[in-house]
Amino acid sequence: MQLLNYPWQKYWSAAILQLEHGVTELSIIIIIIIINNNNNIAPRLTTQHPLKLYTHTCFARWRLRPQTLSFALAIDWTADDGKISVRIPMIPKMNSSAAPCEDMWNYACGNWLKRHPLPVTHSKWGSTQELQAKYREQLRSLIVTLPHPVKVSSVTWKLKHFYESCMALDNLETDKDQPLHRIINELGGWNVLREFSHFSWDYRVNLVKLHSQYGVSPFFKISVVPDPDSPERGVIKVSPAGLGLPDRSYYYRRPDSQVEASYKRYLKDAVQKLGATSTEAATFSEEMYHFEKRIAEVTPEWSALQNPLTSYTKISIGEFENKASSIPLHDIIMAKYPTAKIDDTTDVLIPSDNYLTHISSIITTSDRGNLNNYMMWNFAMAYLPYLSQDYRDIVNLYRKELTGIQESPQRWEMCVDTTQKYFGFSLAALHERGVPFDTRQEDQTVVNSMFENIKDAAKYSIHKSGWLDSKLQQYTLEKLNSLALQVGYPPSIQAELYLDSYYKEMYVQKNNFFQNILYGVTFLQATEMSKLLAPAEEHRWMAVMAGVDAVSYIPEANKVVVPYRLLMSPYFHRYYPLSILYGTLGMQVASAVVSSILPWNVLLNPSGRLLSQDNPVVNQSLRAARWPRRFIAERIVKNHATEHVANQTALQTVIDISALKQAYNALVQAVNRLPHTHQPALEQLENDALFFLSYAQSLCSVSTIQQQDIDTSLSSKLEGSKLLRISLQQVPGFSDAYGCPADSSYLQSQLCEEIW
Incomplete structure (x- = not known):
């Protein structure tokens, strides 16, 4: 640190940090804030020759990292008639050699694009992602600095211990996949793992459990939304769901598409790690991809669900089950919302008669082993990220190939995001x-x-x-x-x-x-x-x-x-x-x-x-x-x-x-x-x-x-x-x-x- 003193030091206190973190020399006006004991703002200091980047010690209090100082560089606090004005980081982003009337994108963003390579843990980076990252860091600081509450029923106790349980990697490594296997066994086993009885397994019972106990959405998703006819009330909504790939269009790509190959590898690696043989895992990945493709074929495009007048229809649960008899909707809703007064006359919003009729037909015409494989894969896919490192590696490899990120986020980032979810x-x-x-x-x-x-x-x-x-x-x-x-x-x-x-x-x-x-x-x-x-x-x-x-x-x-x-x-x-x-x-x-x-x-x-x-x-x-x-x-x-x-x-x-x-x-x-x-x-x-x-x-x-x-x-x-x-x-x-x-x-x- 280099300390610079100024003639008015008897009235003003200032410390300027010279940061040697690869910051290039800059030829711009730097305005420095000096604050005295009375919190007045000093006359601004300027220098107009090339210099190293300096910043006031208050930046340390703001917890700005060296790599973000390009933003701090352009924030000027000045005193004009007792008023404060602030300048945000515009100059460092600009390419002033570009002509705004011909290429505003290059003029506005040219230098930012040159100086901001994509962070290795992100597939996209811009102002939105920067704010998200800053908020995530602030949440982490908030959680870890919370005083240890003693009241178990307080939200701060729950929040802090939830986050700490996520960070306790030793416990996850000890448990490995035992929590997942325990639930698989409770659900009647998994065909690909050779733990499944064709005769005793009941898809209706397990479909109810997956939706109501584990928050998994095979075939469709159930949620509560404001009633479009009476928004002060809630209504149950049935939405298309159950695909492993981001969108139905991914299932219609060339057979040699990279996304298809990555997803099939993910399917194979996951079940093989859980105990399937290599041959069975390879067969499973092919069968599951084509099973999901059948669902994709009847899934409406998301753009077709935007018009609220035509995309969803309100019908009773009784009517629903008459049209889609293979879907135990009444039982699922009763299990999800046990104290709600649900009966056959209760209204639900559905995307279209055709979608649910087709889903019901897929269930009816599918081999019981394939049904089991699909439903259990939906369950496993939702919970693999919460297991030990070897399972997280499989998930992270797929995410890297799907999104193009080079490295997985740090553990604390994943834990903050998961804590935010709940x-x-x-x-x-x-x-x-x-x-x-x-x-x-x-x-x-x-x-x-x-x-x-x-x-x-x-x-x-x-x-x-x-x-x-x-x-x-x-x-x-x-x-x-x-x-x-x-x-x-x-x-x-x-x-x-x-x-x-x-x-x-x-x-x-x-x-x-x-x-x-x-x-x-x-x-x-x-x-x-x-x-x-x-x-x-x-x-x-x-x-x-x-x-x-x-x-x-x-x-x-x-x-x-x-x-x-x-x-x-x-x-x-x-x-x-x-x-x-x-x-x-x-x-x-x-x-x-x-x-x-x-x-x-x-x-x-x-x-x-x-x-x-x-x-x-x-x-x-x-x-x-x-x-x-x-x-x-x-x-x-x-x-x-x-x-x-x-x-x-x-x-x-x-x-x-x-x-x-x-x-x-x-x-x-x-x-x-x-x-x-x-x-x-x-x-x-x-x-x-x-x-x-x-x-x-x-x-x-x-x-x-x-x-x-x-x-x-x-x-x-x-x-x-x-x-x-x-x-x-x-x-x-x-x-x-x-x-x-x-x-x-x-x-x-x-x-x-x-x-x-």
Whole structure:
């Protein structure tokens, strides 16, 4: 460490760390904060010649690692008339030699892409993954620094000992696969392991047990969701499930596809390790792949399940079992939710009559040995990650081949993620409680202001959209007027009493990780049952707040939900300039606002109820979106994407473009009420240019080829560079902000005026 003293040391205290961690010399302005005993901010120091990277000792207090200091480098805290301004890391990401009017992706992300190789434990890396990693590290710190509670019924005791049981590797190595084999025997054995009787094994009994006791979903998944006809109540939903590969489309690839070979190797290695012979394991892997392919053939594409009016039908359990007699749905639901009042008249949501009829037919026409193999493989696949190292190695090898990661995550990362699976709500609440109340209030004020401004911009756009039918226009305005915002958890459900009560039925046993997973499965089913018995308003959005790393719209509550963990630097700070806030978090808020009044969320009214098929708004809303979707799909194809990708991502791209317009319009109105300022080292860029730059940089990401393949198959979101080009072509404000010439590629595209 090199200590530098300054002439005003009698008034100011400062320590500058010289970090020798491979940081290259930089020729930029560095602004250093010096804080005195009265917490005033000193005059800023600048140097304009090449220098090593220096940073104030408070960075150590912020726990920034050397490899992340490129972010700290660009954060400047300055005192101007007693106000604090902050600059986020924009310059280090930029390639200033690129022309924004020709290649905004390279201009915004060029240096970031050069300097940020994909982390070896990730298949994708960008601002979202960076926030996830930062949050994971903070959760780890939160858990390990919790004082050892003595009250066994407290959520902190359960949370801490659950995590510690996951980290206790010696116990896992001692148990090896005994916990799994014990349950396999209780379920009647496994055909491929030669522990199975064709005569005594009852698939109905075991299908019930797998769904109700072990949280496994062979053939289909059962969950509780808000009733589309009465969202204040819960209803049971039956969804397609039971495939080992990420999507049904994977089963239709070339016979020599790498994914198929990897999955078959995974099947073979896993059962061989469990005790099958090499020959039997090889036969098993082939048979299971083709058995799952039969299920894939009748599984609807995920895009076909998006329209809530046509994708799911409500029928009684009695009707269900008449149509799909091989599926013991009544028994499964009774076992999953034992205190709920379930009978043959209870309604359930099903994806389609054909799907369940076909699944019932597959069960009826399958050999009992194959049925057993398939169901037990579903069970084993869910629990292999919780066994000893040799089993985890098999799982990790498959994940590496499927996603392209080079190394498996560290054990603590896996344990934090697993703890989040069962304690996500409590972790998020405790994390939020760790932030000073005044800070949270200020953060919420900033987000609420953005939300209201974006809503106003959207309402203004609806007012002036002459192509919308009058009834649709009135309906969307009513929905926007009643649209609510939830930033973090309300104080009432962060309280210790609420948390302890919520986790009352979550049991944890010290140093027994596998048993704790089983307890966790039982607990999650108990929380689902509470949504059937006595659903609370927060049940509609709590899971999203705890488990989704994005701003989300909850149609059943007509509410935009902002998890508090998103309000972290470098993604967010309440003192960031408005142009940066609107280009990052504001874009997510705008996307949620816009999605409330576009397909498919527009089909749920302001109270969260599904519109009837004969409501004129239904056809009007679908008709209004038809041309923009077709228009954007054509633009996506012209940007070197397949028609499949274009059709799959067109609607979300329309939403993203509309969100960009509304966030931009809201920013323009907001900055017009403020004094005009420039940001240090970016004086050449006005607010609107900074807005588009921050939006572009929020899309900067890298991913493996395998992850790109998964995203192409499953994601409704267009790849970042393509999304950036198409969206900027549809927002004239971008070309105006950067003074693009008439021959700019961003001005050569026809505008779709129907994207308001």
